[in-house]
Amino acid sequence: MSTPLDSPDQGGLATLDRELEELLREETVEPGDHERFSHYVKKDKILESAMTGKPVKALCGKKWTPGRDPEKFPVCPTCKEIYEKMQS
Numbered sequence: 001m002s003t004p005l006d007s008p009d010q011g012g013l014a015t016l017d018r019e020l021e022e023l024l025r026e027e028t029v030e031p032g033d034h035e036r037f038s039h040y041v042k043k044d045k046i047l048e049s050a051m052t053g054k055p056v057k058a059l060c061g062k063k064w065t066p067g068r069d070p071e072k073f074p075v076c077p078t079c080k081e082i083y084e085k086m087q088s
Contacts, residue, residue: 038070040079059083 039058046066049056055063060078 036073037076037079038073039064039076040083041066 039060039062041056041058045056048054049066053065055065057063058076058079059082060076062076
């Protein structure tokens with residue numbers, strides 16, 4: 001016996017699984033230099049991350065969950081270059 005949730009035609013569990021997979025891919029934390037540099041991120045996104053634990057995306061495209069003092073690391077050169085272009 002099938003239910004509406006089992007039917008792929010009606011956007012049941014198969015659709016939910018695909019949407020969940022897409023969401024998880026968007027939030028995947030990327031390995032890289034975020035441990036060596038401080039990155040530029042919108043302030044509201046940092047606050048949101050602090051409240052929800054969701055990763056943030058820097059100007060350079062790096063994704064990670066902030067959790068350390070950015071003052072202790074040099075600024076990411078790619079973020080800095082993008083930011084300076086935005087200012088001019």
